[in-house]
Amino acid sequence: MSAIIIALLVLAVASTGAMFKPGEWYRGLVRPPWTPPDRAFPVVWTILYIAIGVSGWLVWQDQGAGFAMALWLIQLVLNAAWSWLFFGRHRMDLAFADICLLLLAIVAYIAVAGSISPLAALLFVPYAAWVVLAAALNRAVWRLNKDANASPSN
Template sequence: MTSTLALLGFFAACFLVACSGAVFRPDAWYEGLAKPRWNPPNWLFAPAWTVLYILIAIAGWLVWREAGFGLPLLVYAVQLVLNAGWSGLFFGMKRPDLAFAELVLLWLSILGCILLFAPISATAAWLMVPYLAWVSFAGALNFAIWQRNPRAA
């Protein structure tokens, strides 16, 4: 029972983080930005993030189950906070420059999770790899948008 409640807690935490993307959404400002040809359509982001948040929640839960709360889950919490902050910086404040800097920290924190999770649960570490890949892509996209729109920053 405790394990099931904990899993629900990890899903709830990821859901709260996802809410930042629901609050700060693409708008007319974003639509007017110059974007690279390889910019995915807006509809792709919600299903991609849904899958990623499920994987992130399960990864955190697996580590909690094996090791409890400690440094790995502290880094996990940091990456969740950074994840939640990106949408506010990019879409809310309309600052692709600050959003990119924050995204670099997010990327590093995800890598930190993977490295800290691996000795505890290889499965948890691997569940974070698609997230790192997506944030790598998002970082390249964020940087490309920032460079194409220097006055937007």
């Protein structure tokens, strides 16, 4: 049952990417030349969400509710918030703050989960690396498009 709940939570967060798509606004932004191709994002995120789910399940199996699982849930909430802030609200500034907090939550989870399940911690390392890239991209796009940082209703 815990595996199903964890999978549903991860699926709910992953669905925010479908709810808040890049769209015309994002396509109109200036992006740095090192931006990954659009087709890379769904592939990478699918792999990462599987790793996030497996990692959470491993920690749950070994410890149940505890600090590590709280960090796991926090990173899920921050992950979901980023798509809403960046693509939904067009708030690159708030999305950048969110992704920095997300990275802190991921690193904290890796540190705490490592003593519970080394594999669970290891499964979050590629996630941390991708979020570093995503944070740098968020910051670069924000810097290159200062005037585009406003909610769609403005």
